[in-house]
Amino acid sequence: MFVGGDSIKGEDPNYSDQVSGFLKKLDQESLIVTNMGLEERIRGCAALTNCESFDHALAGFLSQEPWPDDVQLFQPYETEQILLPDNANCLAVQTFLKMCDLKYVVEYRTNAEEMSPSGRVPFIKCGACLISDFEPITSFVSNKGISLSAHLDEVQKADMRAFMSLVNTVLGNAENYLTWVDDETYSKITKPRYGSVHPFPLNHWLCFSKRRTVLKKLSALGWANKSLESVYEEVEKGCSALSDRLEKSRFFFGEQPTELDALVFGHMYTILTTPLPNNRLASTIRGYPNIVDHCKIIEKQLFDCYVIELSCIFEHYIIWGRIERYYEESGFDYYDP
Template structure:
């Protein structure tokens, strides 16, 4: 088959093709639109231009934001909204904005800001799929970014952490109620065929529904919205069924697992690995500063020519900003 584009996404779990909302939305949209996509399930966002997944690559074009991926595919005549009326298209845009404003902050809080969930579930999962030594600092970077986004969009100088949490989850549950009301008894939001809105809603809700998070109040509320649960399950069954090879591989891994579970905090040689990771991170930062010209090396003769300095006494790699070649990772 001739692939139209490649789509590296976060790896999946819990019967999901990916655990990330944006990756799930991009996957669903490609399936709805019939895009011949070469899917790559990875655990390393290091080479992404934005440091995030998914990454859509087509020829010399690289997109990492879901809305831009949708837009680019539509321009290439791949889309699932062509049959929507003007009013339906406007509704899709309005609901998409509501999802980002009302539901996304709660998802970020649940996965990354809640201390118990992050330490007991989120960080161990990402530490397992990320390669060494990235598994020691990438989860913390994602957590800081998520926490900052939640605080900036929903917090305030006079808002306590408990008030912020209550506000976020209240708005998320109201958003789910409104989505359930809008969906009604239909298979999809705009009738019998899925749209970009269905892809986005699936991306947000499927991890809430499937991930075994501790104290998941969003999951408890979602399960009371039967039609939203049916939407997620139907999309998984019709468009994103599990790969038989992955199912067999997972079964084999489960059988080969030792009886005692290995948590992130119990990794063997953890102290040594942390030291090595710190050295790697410092070396990477120093190398980047050196190559980008932030650090200038000057060579002088300390004994005879203290007043003469080499104006070219620094090293700068002019190819640092060279665009990442399309498909190199493939």
């Protein structure tokens, strides 16, 4: 049985302790026979703990299991399909897993969105669990006793969560705006790439449907009616706040990376390395040298020393060297990092 990301995300932090305690109690009272399967054990535990659902109890039990060697991370194809917002999210999750030194294998699927329990990418398959999105995945890993922020105090953890919300709210919405609202980017980049893996007329219908969904979400958040200039202003403010927090440190909270560093790197690096008809978004980030240096440090430590491993556009090009060659070939304006 697979557990969706929403179940994991909404899990009571006490469920794991309850599940463990009641399994021990059941064993002590000989209520579990030796041939009783895992599902029956969890169902019995769920009944005793008054868990809301079997999913919650199973999630709590499985979160205590060691990290397996066959974890799979599912995402769209990088070279021809993935778009800026999804690429940023996928890179953030991969960076987090690498920072935690957890093994995983990337699996590319044209229908990764439809396979995901939340309809968003990336998602991971870890044993019997399916977990999607950055925060549910970090929570799931944390339940296994692995955390990048364990060394922080409560005030620092609150600050970290606030800045993570800032990244998702500002950079995430800006990426979706440029990808789906800005007409030039939509016609030249989004529409051809999003529909490239599907036959006609399905490619047009899926792109139209996705755009409608994203516009509805952005409207609810007050972003759909913004001008392009106001979007760039929001990004400028967000980068300024992140730059002030980072200052001259290697990472946002000292010498050790946290979940915030993984999230920021995923978004900043993707924006810097994705050519768009208008590269003002990348230019804005380049106006903050400490953020660019932060990206270089993490890339050098985790992704083979300045060789682009995950960028959907720049495969086979070195980031601060031959990247100019791609711009010349593509016809986009070159930016000098």
